[in-house]
Amino acid sequence: MKKKAEDEKPYYIEKCPVIRALDILGGKWRLAIIWELSHYESIRYNELKRHLCGITNIMLTRSLQALEQHGLVERKEFCQIPPHVEYSITESCKALLPALEIINEWGKTRAELIKNQL
Template structure:
């Protein structure tokens, strides 16, 4: 295979075919999605205000957007209770709950490796820049 043919073949590869988990990463690991799913999985059904309290740095607007997207993706169930005042609760769906083993594995990986990542970053940041590379 010539260099040009190889370059053309690489250009034609569908990114999702090259990395089949890419769509899952886009759905599950977008900003704020993981903390929301984690909170719903760990603490069960919650109202909007309860989620706001648990995820302190999220804005109400962003929480609303993420909850809608998670509901659309089938990972969260929204239940409206026509009471006075109206009550809305969110809970993780069965589909969302199926991510629990993945989250547990990631939490285990984080516990065993985040210090190593931090050390690697410090080592990298402390070394001399390579010739031709900006600091």
């Protein structure tokens, strides 16, 4: 039986680690979510949402689910009154943080260059 076209990934995604990583981390909010979670041991959903200005509930939920599916975010449910959920990054995700630090510094430098050009 033939696979559906949408199930098939292009050759370069399977062979190139950078493309594979960007496929996991891509999107407007995933890196921002990881960056924000990295500042806390764990954080509740609504608190995380307040730190991510402009994100919708659906986008935050979907992004967290995708990151959890890839093993980068851990979701912990607390069965108490009222019930709540906390999110944190996994050990696997912590290996990504040095790269995010470099991107953060690069972004600051670029912002300064643009500011000085005005």
